[in-house]
Amino acid sequence: MDFSLSKEHEMARKLFKDFAENEVKPLAQEVDETEKFPSGTVEKMKNNGFLGIAVPKEYGGQGCDPLAYVMCVEELSKVCATTGVIVSAHSSLCCDPIMTYGTEAQKQKFLIPLAKGEKLGAFGLTEPGAGTDAQGQQTKAVLDGDTYILNGSKCFITNGKEADVYIIFAITDVVKDVKGRTKKIISAFIVEKGTPGFTFGTKEKKMGIRGSATYELIFTDCRIPKENLLGKEGEGFHIAMHTLDGGRIGIAAQALGIAEGALDRTKEYVMERKQFGRSIGQQQNTQFRIADMAVRVEASQLLVYKAAIAKATKKNYSVEAAMAKLYAAETAMAVTTECVQLHGGYGYIREYDVERMMRDAKITEIYEGTSEVQRMVIAASLLK
Amino acid sequence: MKIVVCIKQVPDTAGEVKFKPDGSLDRAAMLTIMNHDDKAGLEAALRLKEKYGAEVTVLTMGLPKAEDVLREAMAMGADKAVLVTDRVLGGADTWATSTTLAGAIRNMEYDLIITGRQAIDGDTAQVGPQISEHLGIPVISYAQKIEVEGDSVIVERQYEDRYHVLKAKMPCLITALAELNEPRYMTPGGIFDAYKKEITVWGRKDLKDVDDSDLGLAGSPTKIAKASDKVRKGAGIKVDNLGAAEAADYVVNTLKEKFVI
Numbered sequence: 001m002d003f004s005l006s007k008e009h010e011m012a013r014k015l016f017k018d019f020a021e022n023e024v025k026p027l028a029q030e031v032d033e034t035e036k037f038p039s040g041t042v043e044k045m046k047n048n049g050f051l052g053i054a055v056p057k058e059y060g061g062q063g064c065d066p067l068a069y070v071m072c073v074e075e076l077s078k079v080c081a082t083t084g085v086i087v088s089a090h091s092s093l094c095c096d097p098i099m100t101y102g103t104e105a106q107k108q109k110f111l112i113p114l115a116k117g118e119k120l121g122a123f124g125l126t127e128p129g130a131g132t133d134a135q136g137q138q139t140k141a142v143l144d145g146d147t148y149i150l151n152g153s154k155c156f157i158t159n160g161k162e163a164d165v166y167i168i169f170a171i172t173d174v175v176k177d178v179k180g181r182t183k184k185i186i187s188a189f190i191v192e193k194g195t196p197g198f199t200f201g202t203k204e205k206k207m208g209i210r211g212s213a214t215y216e217l218i219f220t221d222c223r224i225p226k227e228n229l230l231g232k233e234g235e236g237f238h239i240a241m242h243t244l245d246g247g248r249i250g251i252a253a254q255a256l257g258i259a260e261g262a263l264d265r266t267k268e269y270v271m272e273r274k275q276f277g278r279s280i281g282q283q284q285n286t287q288f289r290i291a292d293m294a295v296r297v298e299a300s301q302l303l304v305y306k307a308a309i310a311k312a313t314k315k316n317y318s319v320e321a322a323m324a325k326l327y328a329a330e331t332a333m334a335v336t337t338e339c340v341q342l343h344g345g346y347g348y349i350r351e352y353d354v355e356r357m358m359r360d361a362k363i364t365e366i367y368e369g370t371s372e373v374q375r376m377v378i379a380a381s382l383l384k
Numbered sequence: 385m386k387i388v389v390c391i392k393q394v395p396d397t398a399g400e401v402k403f404k405p406d407g408s409l410d411r412a413a414m415l416t417i418m419n420h421d422d423k424a425g426l427e428a429a430l431r432l433k434e435k436y437g438a439e440v441t442v443l444t445m446g447l448p449k450a451e452d453v454l455r456e457a458m459a460m461g462a463d464k465a466v467l468v469t470d471r472v473l474g475g476a477d478t479w480a481t482s483t484t485l486a487g488a489i490r491n492m493e494y495d496l497i498i499t500g501r502q503a504i505d506g507d508t509a510q511v512g513p514q515i516s517e518h519l520g521i522p523v524i525s526y527a528q529k530i531e532v533e534g535d536s537v538i539v540e541r542q543y544e545d546r547y548h549v550l551k552a553k554m555p556c557l558i559t560a561l562a563e564l565n566e567p568r569y570m571t572p573g574g575i576f577d578a579y580k581k582e583i584t585v586w587g588r589k590d591l592k593d594v595d596d597s598d599l600g601l602a603g604s605p606t607k608i609a610k611a612s613d614k615v616r617k618g619a620g621i622k623v624d625n626l627g628a629a630e631a632a633d634y635v636v637n638t639l640k641e642k643f644v645i
Binding site: 006007008011012015018019048049050053057061062063064068072 | 452455456459568569570571572573574575576578579
């Protein structure tokens with residue numbers, strides 16, 4: 001068992017770190033304050049291949065492994081969690097399912113421009129009444145000749161309105177199972193922005209990741225070409241769950257980045273901040289807290305990287321992904337809260353990065369499966 | 385078109401500078417980066433490649449770990465890389481370095497050689513022009529803009545308050561300024577590809593038409609008398625209890641006393 005990174009990965013980290021420091025960090029506070037989607041940064045990431053890191057070269061991507069992708073989200077999130085989630089939602093939730101379940105024609109038409117970053121991707125599963133209970137879906141798709149007619153709405157959609165390509169889940173049938181219970185048959189569709197009948201609702205005002213565009217998607221008699229069905233009819237629930245397994249690794253990386261970023265800032269701060277004649281970093285209480293945080297961050301990184309490697313090598317990596325997301329998200333929340341505490345009053349002021357990081361951290365315990373869902377997934381694998 | 389870009393691995397000035405007992409830099413012990421002017425030269429070469437079509441080869445002399453900057457250059461888009469490394473070449477000053485690099489370039493096909501203006505560790509700006517002298521080709525230094533027209537290059541050469549436009553027939557050598565451009569980042573895929581490529585490694589025996597007496601520390605006319613890290617400034621003078629106007633007067637008068645203004 002070798003815990004050292006390859007030279008390629010070391011250099012990739014240097015690239016992501018340099019990019020994050022030079023291009024992303026200077027804007028992080030403004031992006032949060034103005035809640036403005038960082039289009040300029042997305043354009044730069046497109047030019048540098050960051051929007052197709054784990055997509056094979058023949059489909060316009062960079063041909064790297066999931067670990068390199070995870071390191072990108074991690075480094076971006078160290079300085080700006082908004083930028084991290086833009087990449088994660090685009091890559092894990094839109095590129096990935098097309099790569100895994102798309103037909104060759106769908107890959108040619110959608111995956112190539114997505115991987116090149118010419119188009120941005122999003123994913124719509126959540127509905128007002130269907131969060132953790134994905135079976136609670138109301139959105140319907142009815143086949144009419146060569147098109148499916150989509151009706152319904154999706155909420156809390158990351159990259160909403162900014163994205164060009166959306167993976168949308170809808171009910172295509174309702175059946176009774178052997179016990180006579182009603183079961184919704186869910187299918188996945190690739191929906192393009194601009195399709196008549198596809199509009200956007202209000203933009204959500206959020207606690208954190210405020211520059212990330214979060215919208216409601218509304219479908220009113222929206223006709224989707226039959227060839228945009230992703231996978232087979234009825235395969236939607238499986239596609240959604242499998243896609244979220246991958247997405248969770250991306251969010252785990254985002255959470256890891258937030259925790260690392262907050263800890264980095266705090267290490268600097270406690271050495272500078274003087275109280276009672278010496279830096280607070282010289283007080284044992286501070287030292288113990290820093291040590292405890294560093295251990296949690298290190299453990300998170302091991303879990304996140306392990307999950308990324310599992311994605312590259314294993315067919316099923318649900319448990320690894322769930323463990324990584326659960327632990328990294330709870331670490332991000334705990335560490336950022338502690339970092340604010342160590343900053344004292346300054347930590348509560350928006351001028352200091354840790355204030356933003358604490359708000360950003362919270363979402364990682366909620367989206368792409370709450371911490372409770374991760375525990376359900378982990379327990380289900382243990383107690384069979 | 386074939387372009388050779390000379391690049392140098394230099395200490396990262398953000399990190400600590402370390403010296404060996406003889407006063408030369410302990411390169412193995414320091415964090416390193418690709419020299420800024422050289423990176424601009426590489427970027428210029430890559431843009432010429434995109435515009436006119438070219439094969440870009442990066443060349444460096446250094447320790448085996450200088451391989452890192454060659455990989456970085458390939459991850460940015462360079463096609464080939466050559467590392468000249470040999471114990472007998474160590475401790476070289478600009479003369480021995482330019483002799484070595486020219487000896488390596490004599491083995492290569494080239495229309496254009498681009499070097500950085502100067503390296504941030506030595507700051508001599510001598511190696512580029514010296515290579516051109518060894519090879520007997522024209523040199524245009526301090527390039528802030530490079531264009532190709534037929535078999536010639538048209539280069540804007542920076543001066544303090546103006547620039548000159550010079551035209552030179554290829555093969556020739558250009559030294560690049562960091563201001564020439566904003567170097568691109570590596571791409572993630574480029575990094576993984578760069579590690580799959582072979583780096584050509586040459587030693588003393590591979591250098592063409594060079595004398596041993598011109599190589600390494602022994603072949604270096606420059607001798608280092610003394611070297612030190614950045615000299616720390618003193619504590620300075622602290623003046624309290626002045627109003628804004630008084631403080632401004634104090635600063636102006638002090639600067640006048642010291643003939644700064």
